[in-house]
Amino acid sequence: MTTLNETILVNRPPDEAFAYVSDFTTTTEWDSTAREAKQLTPGRPGQGTEFLVNCAVPGGSLDLHYTITRYEPPEHLVLRGVGRFFEVEDTISFRRQGDLTKIDYRADFNFPRYLAPLLGAFQPGLERMGRASVAGLQRALEDNFSHPEDSEECNGRIAALARLAGFTRFGYRRARKSWHPMSASMSGKHALITGTSSGIGLATARDLARRGAALTLVMRNAERAQRVHEELVAETGNHNIQVQMADLSLMADVDALSARLLADGRPVDILVNNAGALFNELAHTDEGLERSVALLLLSPYRLTLSLKPLLEAAAEGARVVNVVSGGMYTQKLSMDNLVASSADNFSGSVAYARAKRALMVVTRRWASDWQRDGIVVNAMHPGWADTPGVESSLPLFHSLTRFVLRSPEEGADTIVWLAVATEAAASSGKLYLDRKPQPLHLQPSTRESTADREKLFHYLADFAPADTRKTLAEAG
Ligand SMILES: NC(=O)c1ccc[n+]([C@@H]2O[C@H](COP(=O)([O-])OP(=O)(O)OC[C@H]3O[C@@H](n4cnc5c(N)ncnc54)[C@H](OP(=O)(O)O)[C@@H]3O)[C@@H](O)[C@H]2O)c1
The missing domain is CATH 3.40.50.720 (NAD(P)-binding Rossmann-like Domain)
Structure with a gap:
């Protein structure tokens, strides 16, 4: 098992941060590897809600089928993702810390045994991706973007x-x-x-x-x-x-x-x-x-x-x-x-x-x-x-x-x-x-x-x- 663990502080109440992340289609907004995401089951996100996330990987793309396995707003969210080459469990907790919310994001990857010899080579890239994704989540939740510039006038x-x-x-x-x-x-x-x-x-x-x-x-x-x-x-x-x-x-x-x-x-x-x-x-x-x-x-x-x-x-x-x-x-x-x-x-x-x-x-x-x-x-x-x-x-x-x-x-x-x-x-x-x-x-x-x-x-x-x-x- 390979584990990635990141912690961020965001200037948002826990319930808003929880609601944003539990709609896992938002991954395309904060995880740079997620290219497309859709919710597969109807209704509001909750226990058992399923998502399909298409991720970019070196040399192609990979579908991950996620299911929410623990849904306890606004504190605990666990999603299990199953892909062709590995499984991942994302355990996310949201705790109020003063005026901020502390988010602990842990991802436990399980690779099949035949990939074990390659894991050492994957690890640094995986860690980089994990850090970038959680930093992307922090940026998304900080929600501090400037208004887009006007388009240029048209000449001719x-x-x-x-x-x-x-x-x-x-x-x-x-x-x-x-x-x-x-x-x-x-x-x-x-x-x-x-x-x-x-x-x-x-x-x-x-x-x-x-x-x-x-x-x-x-x-x-x-x-x-x-x-x-x-x-x-x-x-x-x-x-x-x-x-x-x-x-x-x-x-x-x-x-x-x-x-x-x-x-x-x-x-x-x-x-x-x-x-x-x-x-x-x-x-x-x-x-x-x-x-x-x-x-x-x-x-x-x-x-x-x-x-x-x-x-x-x-x-x-x-x-x-x-x-x-x-x-x-x-x-x-x-x-x-x-x-x-x-x-x-x-x-x-x-x-x-x-x-x-x-x-x-x-x-x-x-x-x-x-x-x-x-x-x-x-x-x-x-x-x-x-x-x-x-x-x-x-x-x-x-x-x-x-x-x-x-x-x-x-x-x-x-x-x-x-x-x-x-x-x-x-x-x-x-x-x-x-x-x-x-x-x-x-x-x-x-x-x-x-x-x-x-x-x-x-x-x-x-x-x-x-x-x-x-x-x-x-x-x-
Ligand atoms: N699609 C485009 O490429 C495009 C491009 C530029 C602008 N727009 C604008 O986008 C808006 C939506 O258009 P759309 O393309 O989505 O077309 P649409 O699928 O035909 O939708 C138009 C909607 O307006 C409703 N509507 C029409 N006349 C009405 C009336 N008298 N009272 C109440 N509701 C009425 C229609 O209801 P019913 O089902 O009852 O008719 C329908 O819900 C329009 O303002 C349109 O001018 C669209």
């Missing part, structure tokens, strides 16, 4: 086109190499996410549920909503998930939803305005609003303003994440064409991109206006992700690009980062892709003027919730 068409390559799954894979661990605790946080029946919204909900956040999921199809609710509870073991029904293209539904949430009074720590669709035909809602503008702009505008009291009530500063689209790079904000009025020459992609561009402008205004309220407001675009929405509204694009599209989880990653990462709260009013601030324009011709922005807010004021309309009018 070629650079703009090259940026599009970053929208694919290859862009995601390249970007993730420089990411930091996300160990912030979501326990006690309440996230409201719209459009969680599929795609990016569902992937966001699953991730935040796994992290222990309380969720309110807004959907419009009752049957689907029930199925999503049951699946998420079974998969993540998180029972703190509730569903609210609303057709978000209808202002009456937005108002009814807001009224229910306000009556409930539960503070909202994270609001993700994700629901969206690209409509290829010009059509109007029953309320007479062009449906792209209604769903993609007026709805998140009205919902967020209505819920501001609940955002203000969040204990540690709420975060709003507006899901926009890289498509907005093709459009300039202009009130002359934001609302399409004629079916002649109507392009669903253009209407969609204009509404997303306008939501980006709103994001920046809120970020600046709400700084004093401690509310951080950012936008993100997911790149190109393979979701039911893309498949149904852009079938040709989908069939041409499906081999390079991201998974919904990869598309959702930056939403989760904006909602969870400690360093993400250090900046407001930005547009992100792959956890990095992006330029708002890829070409100078899409830059709007102050007058364009003022016209937008003048138009939007009519769609503000009734009780904020007067304040907005006074603000000019």
